[in-house]
Amino acid sequence: MxxxxxxxxxxxxxxxxLRRASLDDSILLREDDWKRIEGEVKVLWPxxxxxxxxxxxxxxxxxxxxCWMARMHIPPKGMSTILKRTKAAISLARSRLYEKxxxxxxNGQMFDEFIRQL
Numbered sequence: 001m002x003x004x005x006x007x008x009x010x011x012x013x014x015x016x017x018l019r020r021a022s023l024d025d026s027i028l029l030r031e032d033d034w035k036r037i038e039g040e041v042k043v044l045w046p047x048x049x050x051x052x053x054x055x056x057x058x059x060x061x062x063x064x065x066x067c068w069m070a071r072m073h074i075p076p077k078g079m080s081t082i083l084k085r086t087k088a089a090i091s092l093a094r095s096r097l098y099e100k101x102x103x104x105x106x107n108g109q110m111f112d113e114f115i116r117q118l
Contacts, residue, residue, distance in 0.1 A: 007044060014040045015072050021080025029082060034065065041068050051118040055101040067094055070115045076108060 009059040014037065029037075041048060052059065052067060059067070062083060069079050076094065080087040094108035102114060 010040060010073075011044050014044070015074075018069060018072060018074050018082060019078065021082045022074055023081070024099065025081050025084075027082075028084075034061070037068065038064075041071075045071060048118055052101070052115075057100050059097075059100075061099055063093065066090065067115050070094070070112045071118075073116075 005072045018037075021029060048067075048071060052064070062085075065083065067078060071083065074082070075089050079085075080090045083090070085093075091108045094111040095106060096115060098106035098108075098111035099105075101111075106114075
């Protein structure tokens with residue numbers, strides 16, 4: 001297996017893990033799970049963290065996790081299940097993140113598009 005195939009397999013596994021968690025609210029991701037996910041994100045998208053921080057903002061752990069999940073195309077409802085927040089709270093967070101990172105008002109969909117381009 002070459003490096004590109006390996007990264008593709010890793011991305012699929014990570015997405016599948018988060019998708020399962022997004023469909024089952026009894027699954028609780030612990031801090032060690034998030035550390036492992038962070039490690040995978042760093043392998044899959046090595047520049048993502050740097051590009052986020054180049055926006056010149058501080059992000060909480062929850063905000064970073066929203067960024068990671070948006071990058072992986074996890075829908076807002078799935079994010080809300082994984083993070084144990086309401087869908088409205090996730091939508092508001094995505095809008096605020098867009099404004100925080102770009103300096104302009106926007107919505108959750110604009111945030112998703114922005115983060116996927118980083």
